[in-house]
Amino acid sequence: GQQVMQIPQYQHVQEGEDFTTYCNSSTTLSNIQWYKQRPGGHPVFLIQLVKSGEVKKQKRLTFQFGEAKKNSSLHITATQTTDVGTYFCAGPGYGGSQGNLIFGKGTKLSVKP
């Protein structure tokens, strides 16, 4: 079935360093979404990518969708303590408009001040 793999599982950085998490799917995705879950909180939607090779930026966050639409990445420039949390990618469960969101296991980011 549909699988979304995410690496690394954990990342510890010094404040000010950059951070990247990668997401890979076993099948082509019609779209990919990214969520952030703060410690003790619930997942919150960050962004959705739809087009092959798409790049979107939100302040210090840069999201990319691969040309083959099977991988994606989230890059944070100059991390801050407010970036702490777990970042999840999620893709459609059945590769189309139906179905549900299948989440990767997430990358847990810790930032040392």
Next chain:
Amino acid sequence: DSGVTQTPKHLITATGQRVTLRCSPRSGDLSVYWYQQSLDQGLQFLIQYYNGEERAKGNILERFSAQQFPDLHSELNLSSLELGDSALYFCASSHSQGAGTEAFFGQGTRLTVV
């Protein structure tokens, strides 16, 4: 505030018991999703309902069941509970039945089975 309401926030129960978790989606959202999150684990998809009908099923145990009512709220029933069922259960809602729109998550119900 995501607009998705889950009750209760915490639940402690004994093995073998049955519990019901409740979710009220955002106003206007027709899809409800249930996810299970164990310690340091990702979000495991359980089941999806759209406008009262089951739309997709994940790795949901036979001991678990769900339904969505005419007013669109949903309930997740967990029976014959085992220690391993202890987890955070999230409900999420979205406007469409597909996975192409943003999902809004509730605060979750933390279930502890003792």
